[in-house]
Amino acid sequence: MTARRCPAAHFEDPTPCDGPPVVTVLDAQNAGADGCEHHGARLLASLEGGRVYALPDAPAGAAIRVFKAAAGIRPFPWMTEAPRTEPSQLSHAENRRAQLPVYGPTEPLGDEEHTPDVVVRVDFLMSREQITTALGIAWAEMAGDRDPESLTVREVRHEVEAYLSVQAFHELDAQMDRDRQRTFPPAQQAVMQLLADALERAYPPRRAPAAVQEPRYGEGTVTLTTLDRGEITIPEPEWCTGHEGQLVGPLAEVSHDGPHMTATVESQDVGPVPLIRANLTHAPYLVQQPEPHPLAYVEGLEAASFDAAGLRALVTAGRTYLDRLEAMADQLDDLAEEGPQ
Numbered sequence: 001m002t003a004r005r006c007p008a009a010h011f012e013d014p015t016p017c018d019g020p021p022v023v024t025v026l027d028a029q030n031a032g033a034d035g036c037e038h039h040g041a042r043l044l045a046s047l048e049g050g051r052v053y054a055l056p057d058a059p060a061g062a063a064i065r066v067f068k069a070a071a072g073i074r075p076f077p078w079m080t081e082a083p084r085t086e087p088s089q090l091s092h093a094e095n096r097r098a099q100l101p102v103y104g105p106t107e108p109l110g111d112e113e114h115t116p117d118v119v120v121r122v123d124f125l126m127s128r129e130q131i132t133t134a135l136g137i138a139w140a141e142m143a144g145d146r147d148p149e150s151l152t153v154r155e156v157r158h159e160v161e162a163y164l165s166v167q168a169f170h171e172l173d174a175q176m177d178r179d180r181q182r183t184f185p186p187a188q189q190a191v192m193q194l195l196a197d198a199l200e201r202a203y204p205p206r207r208a209p210a211a212v213q214e215p216r217y218g219e220g221t222v223t224l225t226t227l228d229r230g231e232i233t234i235p236e237p238e239w240c241t242g243h244e245g246q247l248v249g250p251l252a253e254v255s256h257d258g259p260h261m262t263a264t265v266e267s268q269d270v271g272p273v274p275l276i277r278a279n280l281t282h283a284p285y286l287v288q289q290p291e292p293h294p295l296a297y298v299e300g301l302e303a304a305s306f307d308a309a310g311l312r313a314l315v316t317a318g319r320t321y322l323d324r325l326e327a328m329a330d331q332l333d334d335l336a337e338e339g340p341q
C-alpha cells in the first residue's frame, strides 16, 4: 500500500512525507508544486534558481526551514548511485564551501598532559566575525607587551587555531575528571566497550610495516613466522623454491611455490613476451578453500602482436609448453597419491 504523498515528492524518491503540504516550491519558470517540508526541500535542492514560499496556513518559519535544509541537500538526492563531482551534482552548501579560501592547519595543537596517539584534523567553517572574536580573546590573554602590528601572519593563524583547540581540550579535561570519579553501571560499561570498538575502527593505530620472512630450513622442514601462530615449523616439499622475501602473514596464507615455467615468444611490437607461465603451488593451511593437494597456478598471455612467422613460432612454443604442462599434471597426480606431507 502506498500512502498518498505531496505533489513535490518526485516519483523516483522513495521517502515518505514528514507532514502535510506547507510550502510551494517554484522553478525559474514559475512552475510550482506544493509540498511537505521534507519533499519541498528535496525539490528545491534539485532546481536551479528555485524559490520557496509558505502556504497561507503553514506553521511559522516553514519556508525558511525548507530553504535552509535545501542548501545542504544534493540535487536529486534519491539518485544514490549518481556521481557527485560536478558543481551541478553537489549541494549549494558544498558549492559555496568549495569557493571558500582555506588557511591552516598552521601546526598540530595538543596539551602537555597527554601523549598523542593520532592526529585528528577538523575543518572549521568560520565567519569573519567568529575569527575576529577568537583573535580578540587570544589577544586579551597575551601579555600586554606586544604591538598588534608586530603579529606575523603565522602568529595570527596560530592564535585563532589555538583558541579553538584550548576550548575543546578544556572541555575534555573537565569531562575526563568527572569520569574518573564515577563508577559506571554494567549496562553503561557495555555501551562504552562498544564505543571503544567503534573508535578502534574509526581511528586505527598505525600498523607496523609487514615483516619479511627469514626462513630456516631443516630436514624436509621450514621454520616460518606467522601473524597468528608465531613461529611454526612445517613440512617443506622438495619442489618448493623457498620462502625468502615473502611477507609474514597468517598461517592460512603460507604457500609453497615451485619454479616458474614460462613459454616466451618473440612478438612483432614488444619483443619477447611471456606467452604463458605456470608453477606448482600449495597452501596447505587454507581454511576457506582448502587445498588438500598441490595445484598448478597458470597465468596467461600478455598483449602483443605477431606476424605470420612470429605466430608460427608462438604455436611451436605453445605445443612444447603444452607437453610440459601435461608432465606437470602427471606430477600433480603423483603428489596427490603421496598424500599430505
Ligand SMILES: [Zn+2]
Pocket: 005, 006, 008, 009, 016, 017, 018, 019, 035, 036, 037, 038, 039, 040
Ligand atoms: Zn511530501
Ligand SMILES: [Zn+2]
Pocket: 222, 236, 237, 240, 241, 242, 243, 255, 256, 257
Ligand atoms: Zn615451501
